[in-house]
Amino acid sequence: MARQVTGAARRVAEAAEVLRDEKFNARRIELAEAALETLGELGFARTSLREIAQNSAFTHGVFHYYFSDKLDLICCCVRHYKAKCVTRYDEVVATATSRDELTEGFLAKLAATLQNEARMHRLWYDLRAQAMFEAAFRKDVLEIDKSLEAMIWRIASRYAELGGKRPVSSPAALYALFDGLFQSALLRHLADDKTAIPELLDEVRRLLPTVC
Amino acid sequence: MARQVTGAARRVAEAAEVLRDEKFNARRIELAEAALETLGELGFARTSLREIAQNSAFTHGVFHYYFSDKLDLICCCVRHYKAKCVTRYDEVVATATSRDELTEGFLAKLAATLQNEARMHRLWYDLRAQAMFEAAFRKDVLEIDKSLEAMIWRIASRYAELGGKRPVSSPAALYALFDGLFQSALLRHLADDKTAIPELLDEVRRLLPTVC
DNA sequence: CCAGAAACTTGACACTTGTCAAGAAGGAAT
DNA sequence: ATTCCTTCTTGACAAGTGTCAAGTTTCTGG
Secondary structure (H helix, E strand, O other): OHHHHHHHHHHHHHHHHHHHHHHHHHHHHHHHHHHHHHHHHHOOOOOOHHHHHHOOOOOHHHHHHHOOOHHHHHHHHHHHHHHHHOOOOHHHHHHOOOHHHHHHHHHHHHHHHHHHOHHHHHHHHHHHHHOOOOHHHHHHHHHHHHHHHHHHHHHHHHHHHHOOOOOOOOHHHHHHHHHHHHHHHHHHHHOOOOOHHHHHHHHHHHHHHHHO | OHHHHHHHHHHHHHHHHHHHHHHHHHHHHHHHHHHHHHHHHHOOOOOOHHHHHHOOOOOHHHHHHHOOOHHHHHHHHHHHHHHHHOOOOHHHHHHOOOHHHHHHHHHHHHHHHHHHOHHHHHHHHHHHHHHOOOHHHHHHHHHHHHHHHHHHHHHHHHHHHHOOOOOOOOHHHHHHHHHHHHHHHHHHHHOOOOOHHHHHHHHHHHHHHHHO
8 A cells, every 4th residue: 555655656756847847838838939130130149148038027147047057048949939839831832732832822921921920030040050060959950950941842742743743853852942042132131132033933833743 | 722622632632541451351351251261160159259369360359349249250351251261162163164074163162162161161051041930040141151052053054065965943032052961961970970971972973964 | 969749558447257155936746 | 744856946157259458569751
């Protein structure tokens, strides 16, 4: 009986700990989300913990309570950002019943995210560049890159399927192409080049049938 | 005669000023070159003027003497870096007499620069990302991007010409493709992925005949 | 040779940075 | 109600930042 009691007690204790962990993690994500605001505004190089805190409802001490250091915080930000990103086109891929429908749905989302979430995208390119200097970022960045590649591949595969074909290039090459075009369009868009988005759409519209 | 003398005096003064300017500019480039060492090592975010000075033969005051501020210095670095970069493949393009020769020459240079100048390349990607945040960088970065695009286009055009064909995509798309592949390979290479370079070469070897 | 300009050094300034320790506030269990 | 743990605030610290002014050295034209 003693064993049962201690067993139950341990289960209760473990449940409590799991709860605490979940709460802890939820808070971390709240903080990461707040940090992403400032990071997207200023970029990695110019963002300090104090600046993050001032642009949020938190004090700078909280960030140190929930994160071991600055890199820990930013890694958490990157990981959180990932989850949002890679599903952007999934609905379009799932519901499109023709090549045209898929094309237009994809392009609409592409234009919208370039327009409305430019700050998050530039942060991603910033952090990917940081990963080339800071080894601590590399694992997460490479992982996100892989899942973005998979995201593009799902679109291309579906597009090819709808035309009874198969993509003509590797997932890596296809991702490189779209990522390169997107990155260039983003920079031009941020430099107030009004033609950046339409020209990206034209380019992708022309490219899609030739690669799939 | 008075006019002639003053005219001659002015010419001498102007010549002296041009000389001073040239000397001034040469020194700026010397300093920029020294700065590039540290920038390539640490990246934009972690590099301070004092660090640059300590890793060089100069004191930190000289940098402020020759550059109005940190941005001015780094802009100068970027512009100087450009001139070296865009001519990398010109000799190969000029001397190759067959598609194979061009391919192999290009791939050899590609592998070599990825291997030996990885730090300069990662700095370029870093600064290009910074340009998305810092307007002062944009003009130079966009200009360099354009000339890199032209560089790739020269290779592709020559490759197509040697096969009696024409490139099938736009200069922008072609550059996006190669730049994306290179960037990804660079990151993997820096993460000690030994397959990064060979896989890049394979990919490019496969791609070249399909796009030109 | 010498005065004045150019080139450079040095040290200081005001400020920001990441980090952390000491303690306050809040809530839950005994 | 008291105690204890989690959560958070506040203020401080040392180190590092860009900038600049005052001085020193080096060069150069007369």
